[in-house]
Amino acid sequence: MKLFKSITLVSSAMAMFFSAANAAVPAEEAAKLGGELTPFGAIQAGNADGSIPAWQGGITAPPSGLGYEGDGDHHPDPFAEDEVLFKIDATNAAEHADKLSDGVKAMLEQYNDTFYLNVYQSRRTHAMPEWVYDNTKKNAVNAELVEGGNGVVGAYGGVPFPMPATGQEVIWNHLMRYTGAYRS
Structure with missing residues (x-):
């Protein structure tokens, strides 16, 4: 009987822990979306040295004069x-080690004669x-993981977890992202 009670107590504690881990973000956190954070959860402001600009809405219409041919064209x-x-x-x-990932550092070391990175002006064009x-x-306030992360409820037509707290939420963001009206 003591074993049964112990198992029940541990199971209940685990269930409470995992349900709390799957909860949506508080409303005061979600209120930052579209303010200090972009609508998708990134920091809206640029960085101090100006190498990363502030997000200002991204590209919302095709730039003129680029020769976009329409459907099926790149x-x-x-x-x-x-x-x-x-x-x-x-x-x-x-000189740039603080900005390079370990993988890029390894590539630069392994392929030191041929591998390099061209650095361009940074832009934030996502829209x-x-x-x-x-x-x-x-x-942000409604979406939750279910069944140990095997599904999502309470999400519709956007990113389910704009402020992801777990790797599972990041994976679901990728799987459920908006990919354009032609695919919805």
Whole structure:
């Protein structure tokens, strides 16, 4: 009987822990979306040195004069004329080490004669329809993982977890992202 009570107590505690881990974010956190955070949860402000600009809504219409041919054609590069600001290779990687991932550092070391990174002006062009932003904000307080992370409830028409707290939420964001009206 003591074993049964212990198992029941541990199971109940685990159920409470996992249901709390699957809860949506508080309303005061979600209120940051579209304010200090972008509608998808990124920091809206640029960084202090200006190398990352503030997000100002992204590209919401095709830039004129790019020759976009329509359905089935590749999207033209709106920044094709951008110049390389600098190049990171094995000879100067140490100067930029604080901005490089371990994987990139390993590539620079392993392929020191051929691997390099061209660095361009940073831009924040991400944009979605307004209804996707609205739904994403609603999802922040309503979406929850179910069945140990094997599903999502309370989410519709946007990113389910704009402020992800777990790896499972990040995976579901990828799987359930808005990909355009042609695919919805």
